Amino acid sequence: MDEFTLIDHFFKAIPLRRQDVLLGIGDDAASVQVPPGYELLVSTDTLVSGIHFLPDWNPYDIAFRSLMVNISDMAAMAAEPCWVTLALTLPELNQSWLEPFAKGLGDGLQQYHIDLIGGDITQGPLAINLTILGLAPKGRLIKREGAKPGDVILVSGPLGAAALAIQLLSDKTVPVKDREELMAKLLAPKPRTDLIHLLRTQATAAIDISDGLSADLNHLCVAGRVGACLTKEAIPVYPLLNKYLKDKAVDLALTGGDDYELCFTLPAKQLDSFMQAASLANSPCYPIGFIEKDKGLRIKSANNICETLIPTGYTHF
Ligand code: ADP
Numbered sequence: 591m592d593e594f595t596l597i598d599h600f601f602k603a604i605p606l607r608r609q610d611v612l613l614g615i616g617d618d619a620a621s622v623q624v625p626p627g628y629e630l631l632v633s634t635d636t637l638v639s640g641i642h643f644l645p646d647w648n649p650y651d652i653a654f655r656s657l658m659v660n661i662s663d664m665a666a667m668a669a670e671p672c673w674v675t676l677a678l679t680l681p682e683l684n685q686s687w688l689e690p691f692a693k694g695l696g697d698g699l700q701q702y703h704i705d706l707i708g709g710d711i712t713q714g715p716l717a718i719n720l721t722i723l724g725l726a727p728k729g730r731l732i733k734r735e736g737a738k739p740g741d742v743i744l745v746s747g748p749l750g751a752a753a754l755a756i757q758l759l760s761d762k763t764v765p766v767k768d769r770e771e772l773m774a775k776l777l778a779p780k781p782r783t784d785l786i787h788l789l790r791t792q793a794t795a796a797i798d799i800s801d802g803l804s805a806d807l808n809h810l811c812v813a814g815r816v817g818a819c820l821t822k823e824a825i826p827v828y829p830l831l832n833k834y835l836k837d838k839a840v841d842l843a844l845t846g847g848d849d850y851e852l853c854f855t856l857p858a859k860q861l862d863s864f865m866q867a868a869s870l871a872n873s874p875c876y877p878i879g880f881i882e883k884d885k886g887l888r889i890k891s892a893n894n895i896c897e898t899l900i901p902t903g904y905t906h907f
Pocket residue numbers: 597601602614615616617618619676677678706707708709710711
């Protein structure tokens with residue numbers, strides 16, 4: 591199979607479902623329709639073999655996870671993810687690898703009503719680059735900047751499962767049931783598109799947690815030129831962390847990345863109505879602290895002792 595047959599067979603074959611795709615795979619560029627009153631958002635992410643995933647992972651999981659990571663960036667802006675392009679770098683044209691890869695991608699696209707509209711294939715060390723495009727009503731994006739002193743800080747779900755999965759990857763003593771539960775969190779994170787509308791109407795700032803809560807909250811604070819104080823007991827820790835890490839569980843919930851939950855802020859007077867709306871929508875969120883005027887991060891434990899929190903999380907260089 592040559593490159594072009596391969597594109598047709600594996601990627602052009604993924605059905606287009608959106609009416610707003612004017613031109614999909616096959617030409618020099620794709621074209622999409624941006625509705626009046628909306629703005630177009632673009633975000634790109636590269637996942638490199640050996641860094642973001644292991645070469646022996648199932649190609650289905652590699653594709654699915656890559657897509658979820660990209661969708662999460664749109665959720666963090668309160669934008670609807672609509673279209674993606676895929677730039678694949680492959681060591682060889684291996685059909686038995688591409689088959690499950692295209693299936694994982696196709697399943698993820700279908701689940702989130704996104705169309706694959708183009709891409710590129712080159713030879714080299716295995717890497718996946720996805721560019722995602724999304725829509726938001728003009729001027730209604732939620733950015734990293736925008737948090738104000740007094741705003742409540744929330745996260746959209748328990749943290750640390752993906753980081754624990756990585757820690758326990760080669761630990762043979764972990765029961766299969768726990769391993770499967772954690773690996774599912776690592777391989778198939780659920781980008782929080784369910785929160786887009788609530789965030790759009792209520793949030794002052796938002797970010798997705800890819801590097802770790804403390805690192806990503808720090809980005810949000812730096813962008814807004816504010817600081818934050820968290821309540822240690824309020825941080826939702828993924829239950830299995832308590833089993834494996836005991837008193838170190840909160841530390842991993844604060845620093846472990848790859849969960850792709852959202853961290854966002856709201857004016858404090860809106861908290862009650864937001865919490866009601868979120869639980870009605872089956873998207874419970876967790877208030878974990880407040881934005882403060884003083885820059886930097888702090889964390890308060892049960893005895894009300896306030897300590898400096900050094901933002902730590904994943905960095906590449
Ligand atoms: P060009 O040489 O003009 O860049 P390509 O041969 O790279 O064109 O691609 C031909 C068509 O196939 C283009 O429309 C491109 O968007 C699409 N395409 C290439 N690789 C992929 C891929 N991995 N996934 C989806 N579409 C792809």
